[in-house]
Amino acid sequence: MATVTQKQQLFGHAPTNHYLDASRGVMSWIFTLDHKRIAIMYMYGVILSLFLAGIFALVLRLELYTPGPWFLTSAQYNQMFTLHGAVMVFLFIIPSIPAIIGNFVLPMMLGAKDVAFPRLNLASLWLYWAGGFFFIVVLATSGLDTGWTFYTPYSTTTSTNVIAATLGAFILGFSSIFTGLNFIVTINTMRPKGMTWFRMPLLLWGLYSTSIIQVLATPVLGITLLLLIVERLLKLGIFDPAYGGDPLLYQHFFWFYSHPAVYIMILPAMGVISEMLGVHCRKEVFGYKFIALSSVAIALLGFLVWGHHMFTSGQSEMASLVFSAITFSVAVPSAIKVFNWLCTMYRGDINLSTPMMYIMSFIFLFGIGGLTGLWLGALSTDIPLHDTYFVVAHFHYVMVGGTMTSLLGGLFHWWPKMSGRMYNEPLGKLFCLLVFIGFNLTFFPQFIMGSLGMPRRYHEYQAVYQIYHQLSTIGAFTLGIGIFGAVMTLVYAWFFGRKASGNPWGAATLEWQSSSPPSFHNFEHRVIVSAPYDFSSVVYDESVDGYVPVVPKREAAPAPQPTPAPVSN
Amino acid sequence: MATTNVVRDEYSELVDLEHSHDHEHGQFIAHHFHSAEQQFDSGKLGIWLFLVTEVLFFGGLFVAYIIYRYNRPDVFIDAHHHLDTLLGGLNTIVLLFSSLTMAWGVRAAQLGDNRTTAISVLATMVCAALFLGVKAVEYSHKWDLGLLPGNLFSYDPLAKHDHALISNYLVMLCVPFGVLLLGFLLGAILNLNTGKKLIGQFYGGMAITMLGYFAGVGVGVLWMATMTPKHDSHDDHHAAVVVAADAVRPVVFSADDAAPKVETAVVDGAAAAEAPAGSTAPLDKSLGVFFSIYYCMTGLHAVHIIAGIAALAWIFYRSLAAQWRPDYFGPVDFVGLYWHLVDLIWIYLFPLMYLIR
Numbered sequence A: 001m002a003t004v005t006q007k008q009q010l011f012g013h014a015p016t017n018h019y020l021d022a023s024r025g026v027m028s029w030i031f032t033l034d035h036k037r038i039a040i041m042y043m044y045g046v047i048l049s050l051f052l053a054g055i056f057a058l059v060l061r062l063e064l065y066t067p068g069p070w071f072l073t074s075a076q077y078n079q080m081f082t083l084h085g086a087v088m089v090f091l092f093i094i095p096s097i098p099a100i101i102g103n104f105v106l107p108m109m110l111g112a113k114d115v116a117f118p119r120l121n122l123a124s125l126w127l128y129w130a131g132g133f134f135f136i137v138v139l140a141t142s143g144l145d146t147g148w149t150f151y152t153p154y155s156t157t158t159s160t161n162v163i164a165a166t167l168g169a170f171i172l173g174f175s176s177i178f179t180g181l182n183f184i185v186t187i188n189t190m191r192p193k194g195m196t197w198f199r200m201p202l203l204l205w206g207l208y209s210t211s212i213i214q215v216l217a218t219p220v221l222g223i224t225l226l227l228l229i230v231e232r233l234l235k236l237g238i239f240d241p242a243y244g245g246d247p248l249l250y251q252h253f254f255w256f257y258s259h260p261a262v263y264i265m266i267l268p269a270m271g272v273i274s275e276m277l278g279v280h281c282r283k284e285v286f287g288y289k290f291i292a293l294s295s296v297a298i299a300l301l302g303f304l305v306w307g308h309h310m311f312t313s314g315q316s317e318m319a320s321l322v323f324s325a326i327t328f329s330v331a332v333p334s335a336i337k338v339f340n341w342l343c344t345m346y347r348g349d350i351n352l353s354t355p356m357m358y359i360m361s362f363i364f365l366f367g368i369g370g371l372t373g374l375w376l377g378a379l380s381t382d383i384p385l386h387d388t389y390f391v392v393a394h395f396h397y398v399m400v401g402g403t404m405t406s407l408l409g410g411l412f413h414w415w416p417k418m419s420g421r422m423y424n425e426p427l428g429k430l431f432c433l434l435v436f437i438g439f440n441l442t443f444f445p446q447f448i449m450g451s452l453g454m455p456r457r458y459h460e461y462q463a464v465y466q467i468y469h470q471l472s473t474i475g476a477f478t479l480g481i482g483i484f485g486a487v488m489t490l491v492y493a494w495f496f497g498r499k500a501s502g503n504p505w506g507a508a509t510l511e512w513q514s515s516s517p518p519s520f521h522n523f524e525h526r527v528i529v530s531a532p533y534d535f536s537s538v539v540y541d542e543s544v545d546g547y548v549p550v551v552p553k554r555e556a557a558p559a560p561q562p563t564p565a566p567v568s569n
Numbered sequence B: 001m002a003t004t005n006v007v008r009d010e011y012s013e014l015v016d017l018e019h020s021h022d023h024e025h026g027q028f029i030a031h032h033f034h035s036a037e038q039q040f041d042s043g044k045l046g047i048w049l050f051l052v053t054e055v056l057f058f059g060g061l062f063v064a065y066i067i068y069r070y071n072r073p074d075v076f077i078d079a080h081h082h083l084d085t086l087l088g089g090l091n092t093i094v095l096l097f098s099s100l101t102m103a104w105g106v107r108a109a110q111l112g113d114n115r116t117t118a119i120s121v122l123a124t125m126v127c128a129a130l131f132l133g134v135k136a137v138e139y140s141h142k143w144d145l146g147l148l149p150g151n152l153f154s155y156d157p158l159a160k161h162d163h164a165l166i167s168n169y170l171v172m173l174c175v176p177f178g179v180l181l182l183g184f185l186l187g188a189i190l191n192l193n194t195g196k197k198l199i200g201q202f203y204g205g206m207a208i209t210m211l212g213y214f215a216g217v218g219v220g221v222l223w224m225a226t227m228t229p230k231h232d233s234h235d236d237h238h239a240a241v242v243v244a245a246d247a248v249r250p251v252v253f254s255a256d257d258a259a260p261k262v263e264t265a266v267v268d269g270a271a272a273a274e275a276p277a278g279s280t281a282p283l284d285k286s287l288g289v290f291f292s293i294y295y296c297m298t299g300l301h302a303v304h305i306i307a308g309i310a311a312l313a314w315i316f317y318r319s320l321a322a323q324w325r326p327d328y329f330g331p332v333d334f335v336g337l338y339w340h341l342v343d344l345i346w347i348y349l350f351p352l353m354y355l356i357r
């Protein structure tokens, strides 16, 4: 017979005997196969990259405070924006949500002990470190000044360390592929009995679609970067018109990966938002199937639009026309998601917690970012807007306003599970507000100056743009303080936060049926599968100071059969 | 409170159920899988996805090939004279045969016949090494002639090509395999003598594999020797090879507008006239881009063959250790699938590179 202590151990706060203290020592972490520890180690790397690239960004913004050159030479400026972009894209934003939240939560949402291939998972982490190492090599040697896109022919002729950088990106690509492969297999083969595809939490749909892109698009980036390396070493001529090669081919290859890659960045973020929304509105997510399937639609359509980055590169008008049309069609599933989120909030029992604030911030910012994508997808408007600050603002609205906002929200949401501690709610909200304000102050002026003609990647500019640049710089420092504060709030909570129970939010997905932090094997009991957003499947229990699952009544069943899952409504 | 008591009972049942459900895990089932079947399905899906990434990885190169061929068909027509169809064909047959032995090995593993699996996998490895041996002859020969990628391309169709039959490059390509051969031989002898049968047999098998490589080199060199023109002509022997192979095509090197060479008795006048003999562009550098693509594609493929040998060696060892059973043979199956893909890629590479007309 279960005692209160046993219940505490199953569903409450676990002071000992959890995954963090299951074994000790650095080696027990570096060689761990535990998906939770791997997630935590990814988090260190990802947050470190965020700070590093964030410092580059602040340096850039400071330099741009004045129209003329200030404390950077033009060459240094080129290096700064390249390193900022490359580190942010390859080391921060692409791994971020899948590697941290995905790794931690995905197997637990399936009620499983681990991902399908724990060793492959560890290999992904090691590859991530190896890729990071190459970027450190870049920093320590002659740097990089090609822009994060490595366009030929400049990248094959510049004297900076393109080889180390592309090698790093190549390795990071494989890290990403292996994570995606692992997730697809895990979701396909390890779902518990009773969890059909359409009873999966929406985060899993987001991660699944992301993984499809990772597996299908990233190899092409791999071979492209490999060709670039060989081109530099041996002068292959494949991208070099002097030998009859084709530099546009590089752009096609690059965007064939990198457009889908923007969905690698945003789809997990959308999954996190969908997942948290129901919990913090205490309402079944509106239009579950539409949200789920629109992720897959985005993933597939995303492969057909890469040419919209090349409208001005001299591709044929016909190609531009087709790419433009398909680009518009991608906006449809994105909009479907936004409307469903709004409908979920409508008349929901909104709990204005920190994650909820990040959710609302996300919807607003992604809305702007997505809509301005249509300006850029339309041929006539993209011609003047291409390579201006308008594009810069667009992609920061979707990547920072979208993915980073969602990552922070997700970290606050799952922090009780990961650390076993609750963060400080007022501080969390304060910094969320600061991030929101700082972000808009940084990037909204960029829309204006972009449409006025301020080109991107310029070290100097005309005085008419100065006011926008100044606003942007002030905003950037506000944003920096906001992000730093948010992360510090989490760090503080890890050590000194109030103890959290297994399910403090009253969420109905399976990861919350464990103790906080979870035990090494995640669950010490058999999980009860219910519909992911059926909040009647959990009840508040005073003895654990949190929610516990309702055990469905089983009619006289002597032979233990799988618990019939309650029918979703 | 009565209700809490009921609840408690139910939770304890959850825990009890967990324990009663705790089926004993077989030796080869990882702790996070419920059953051998689930583990096998996961592995199978995983390897298929991996193969998809491989196809896309090569896909980039195939696209580069298509685009370059579309832009410069003349270069491709010209280039095929430099590739030895017979050696390429031989390698194709070798790889096809290795797919057969691989499939055989998978079947044997499914039946739990570890001995047959070991032999089949060994045969597969020998074929793989033989392929590499032939490839080494082809590569070193081209390097001697200056048929190098891109900017390094320095082939001069008018120069004499009377180089040594066994080139220095070939020796260099043989050294690592020679070292491995000696090491494995030594390992086999030492271990078998000290009674460590398993590891001794493994080393022995690997030594045989390395011999396969040298067999490939031998075949390649012999073939080259028979094809080397005895007369001291200016011609590239590949021209002769090609002519010998189909005996109808004229050999035209576009770069030498001075004296287009025609090697055959049957002169196809139309084709000779069509060849861009007088084109002003320095075509030999363009030809270098063909070799860029050639080396990238075949080189990447060769890397996959080497990785395949490593994976097969692991399977070979576990077969010798008799680890396959009808309910556990996944790794053989998965490596087998990988091997078939590597073969398949060659099946595409061969006509695209060697059989251009």
Ligand code: HEM
Pocket: A149, A262, A263, A265, A266, A308, A309, A327, A328, A330, A331, A334, A369, A370, A371, A372, A373, A374, A376, A377, A378, A382, A385, A386, A387, A391, A394, A395, A398, A399, A402, A403
């Ligand atoms: C709602 C759908 C979206 C549409 C229609 C769209 C459209 C576009 C277009 C047409 C461009 C090219 C602009 C130019 O260079 O002239 C562009 C650039 C870009 N977009 Fe989007 N976009 C969308 C969503 C996203 C998302 C979700 C992300 C990332 C999370 C993203 C990231 C980027 C980036 C990074 C660039 C600039 C790449 C570079 O040149 O450095 N976009 N977008």
Ligand SMILES: [Cu+2]
Pocket: A258, A259, A262, A305, A306, A308, A309
């Ligand atoms: Cu795009």
